[in-house]
Amino acid sequence: MAGIHASPAELLASLPTAERQKAIESLSLETKAQLAHHWPFWARQNQREPEGDDWVYWLILAGRGFGKTRTGAETVRQWVKTCEMVNLIGATVDDARDIMIEGESGILAICPNDERPVYRKNESKLLWPNGAVSLVFTADAPERLRGKQHMRLWADEMASWRYGEAWDQAKFGLRLGPHPRAVITTTPRPVKNIKDLVKDRATIVTRGTTYDNRANLAPTFFEEIVKRYEGTRLGRQELNAEILEDVPGALWTREMITHLPASALPPMKRIVVAIDPPATSGESSNEAGIIVDGLGEDGRAYVLADRSGVMTPREWAVAAVTAFREFEADRIVAEVNQGGEMVEQVIRSVDTHVPFKAVRASRGKYVRAEPISALYARGLVDHVGQFEALEDQMCSYTPDFDRGNSSPDRLDAHVWAMSDLFPSMVAEKKSPLTRPKLQGPNGLGAQGWMAR
Ligand SMILES: Nc1ncnc2c1ncn2[C@@H]1O[C@H](COP(=O)(O)OP(=O)(O)O)[C@@H](O)[C@H]1O
Ligand SMILES: [Mg+2]
Numbered sequence: 001m002a003g004i005h006a007s008p009a010e011l012l013a014s015l016p017t018a019e020r021q022k023a024i025e026s027l028s029l030e031t032k033a034q035l036a037h038h039w040p041f042w043a044r045q046n047q048r049e050p051e052g053d054d055w056v057y058w059l060i061l062a063g064r065g066f067g068k069t070r071t072g073a074e075t076v077r078q079w080v081k082t083c084e085m086v087n088l089i090g091a092t093v094d095d096a097r098d099i100m101i102e103g104e105s106g107i108l109a110i111c112p113n114d115e116r117p118v119y120r121k122n123e124s125k126l127l128w129p130n131g132a133v134s135l136v137f138t139a140d141a142p143e144r145l146r147g148k149q150h151m152r153l154w155a156d157e158m159a160s161w162r163y164g165e166a167w168d169q170a171k172f173g174l175r176l177g178p179h180p181r182a183v184i185t186t187t188p189r190p191v192k193n194i195k196d197l198v199k200d201r202a203t204i205v206t207r208g209t210t211y212d213n214r215a216n217l218a219p220t221f222f223e224e225i226v227k228r229y230e231g232t233r234l235g236r237q238e239l240n241a242e243i244l245e246d247v248p249g250a251l252w253t254r255e256m257i258t259h260l261p262a263s264a265l266p267p268m269k270r271i272v273v274a275i276d277p278p279a280t281s282g283e284s285s286n287e288a289g290i291i292v293d294g295l296g297e298d299g300r301a302y303v304l305a306d307r308s309g310v311m312t313p314r315e316w317a318v319a320a321v322t323a324f325r326e327f328e329a330d331r332i333v334a335e336v337n338q339g340g341e342m343v344e345q346v347i348r349s350v351d352t353h354v355p356f357k358a359v360r361a362s363r364g365k366y367v368r369a370e371p372i373s374a375l376y377a378r379g380l381v382d383h384v385g386q387f388e389a390l391e392d393q394m395c396s397y398t399p400d401f402d403r404g405n406s407s408p409d410r411l412d413a414h415v416w417a418m419s420d421l422f423p424s425m426v427a428e429k430k431s432p433l434t435r436p437k438l439q440g441p442n443g444l445g446a447q448g449w450m451a452r
Contacts, residue, residue: 005044005212017173026135037112039074046208047071049078049183054173056181056202058204061188063210063216063239064225068185075183077111079152080132083177086152087135088126089145091160091171096136097121100156137170140385142261145169152384153182159189162385164368165261167193188243189388190254195243210239233396251366251373252394260382264304268294271329274417275320276409277313277343288316289413291390292323295421303383306390308410317346324354331355333410333420359416366399369411371417371425381418390414 003010012020027035035041041046048065050058053428058075062068081084083347090096100106101119107126108116116132117126126134137145139161150173158167174180188194197203229235236242246253271294278286304327307319320332336343336358347356361368375381383391393408419425 003044003212005046005208007044008041009161010044010215037110037115039078039110043071043074044208044211044212046075046206049075050204050206053179054202055204056228057197057200058181058183059194059197059202059203059205060183060185060208061194061198061205061241061243062185062208062212062243064187065210065211065213065221066138066208067105067216067240068187069099069103069156070110072156072183072185073100073105073107073110074154074167075116076107076134076154079181080117080128080130080134083151084132085150085176086132086154087137087148087150088167088195089137089139089153089155091138091157092140093138095157096138097440101126101136108127117300128358137166137438139163139166144171145173145435146161147173147175147317149176149400150182151177151180155184156186158184159191159194160186160388161193162387163261164193164259164386166193178280187238188241189244189356189392190245191386207241209241213401234392237294245319245395247398250395251369251397252376254395256373256376257391258379258382259386259392260384265384266300267299268302270295270421271304271327272417272420273320273327274413274420275316275332275343276412276416277334278310278317278409286310286407287317287342289333289411290316290320290323291410291413291417292327292329292416293417294327297443299380301381301418303381303387303390303414304322306387306410308389308413309416313342313346314350318349320347321350321354324351331357332417333357333359335359335361335416337361356418357417360418365408365412366397366421369397369415371422372415375422375425384393393452401426 015023022357023172061078062070076086076088088096088100090100100109108119111117115129117128119126124136128134135148137148140163142163142165145166146169150170153170153174155167155170161167161175174182184197186194198205210222210225213344229238233244237244271292273290273292276289278288287308288311290307294304296302305323307323309319311319322334323329331348332354334343334347334356337360344356344358346361347354385408390410393411397408397411
């Protein structure tokens with residue numbers, strides 16, 4: 001059945017068999033061949049470029065699999081017909097190459113032979129047959145965008161960009177030609193760039209869901225993402241493209257998390273890598289949380305990296321030791337509740353000498369996380385770039401979170417790292433009975449200043 005945004009292709013498919021066959025038979029062989037690459041035939045209404053001249057930003061907020069990348073690529077293909085320079089910005093170098101350019105719905109795949117550009121990978125550019133050029137930028141290297149000018153831009157998955165200021169640079173340079181324009185295709189997250197764009201009067205917002213594109217998604221893909229997200233809070237974002245507001249009662253709000261470019265980082269006094277190993281490896285899709293946090297010479301804390309992921313024990317040990325070396329960290333801290341001695345053994349099998357500290361949770365997660373949230377509230381923590389998965393976990397962490405089906409592994413690791421950097425904030429309360437005596441029998445006992 002054709003939906004409310006139906007494309008001509010879908011309308012054709014929804015005709016009764018006899019009528020449909022007649023319509024298809026009336027087409028010449030050549031027309032049929034052309035239709036395969038004729039976007040106006042395939043595009044649903046919410047995938048068509050808005051009409052009129054009074055907009056600068058076309059913001060497509062849509063669920064996974066909606067056809068965002070396809071729409072962005074098709075829009076670029078259309079734009080190069082009249083603009084000599086239509087540039088691309090991907091979240092990372094890999095994403096720009098593997099998704100926007102070489103992906104299944106990327107530029108090379110959607111163009112017919114006579115329109116397909118040549119991809120100069122080493123120069124990060126596309127050369128179109130008509131002479132137009134596309135420069136390829138990425139949001140993890142925002143400095144490359146500085147001083148660059150654009151006639152048109154396509155930005156993919158902007159809500160996941162590590163450095164939001166890439167968009168400031170891009171916007172600033174969007175001023176060549178009579179109609180500077182950008183198409184922004186992304187699954188939404190409640191981040192500043194997206195909220196600002198939605199409010200901007202020069203923006204046209206188009207929305208769509210994963211379900212809109214069901215007919216074109218592999219059934220296994222559709223079932224897998226729908227199974228993972230349907231009925232969950234995150235599903236409203238990932239499938240229906242809602243911009244989720246703050247979770248009532250969560251320990252963090254979006255506002256509390258401030259972002260800093262790497263260039264503004266002060267020298268570090270101490271750096272720790274913390275691991276929250278998954279309960280079981282293998283069949284479970286639990287992630288290993290691996291977070292690198294640092295204490296600056298200015299007394300403030302900085303989140304430096306998130307290396308978490310679904311990994312085997314060997315893999316997370318390698319990832320942690322690699323991060324330890326890369327950041328010249330002071331030690332690795334790991335939660336050993338479930339794995340016992342196994343955790344240290346796995347780490348030691350990768351590096352025998354790495355400074356290692358096992359930590360055990362004697363108090364609940366929420367109680368451990370609270371003082372860390374307080375540090376944020378006092379403005380003592382910055383994130384060096386956006387860590388979307390970690391920040392999502394932080395901003396949805398409520399006292400009853402543990403009853404949910406996913407566990408906040410990245411947040412756990414982060415809390416362990418911060419606890420190591422700010423030991424006084426998380427020290428167990430000492431009962432009066434166990435408080436060390438200040439004086440020994442001779443007045444200079446082992447508990448006194450000499451013992452330090
Ligand atoms: N209107 C459409 N008609 C046919 N196929 C489409 C349409 N929109 C998207 N697709 C296809 O659906 C798949 C998912 O699209 P993609 O752009 O990768 O989704 P997203 O970026 O939103 O996750 C791709 O194979 C794409 O070519
Ligand atoms: Mg995509």
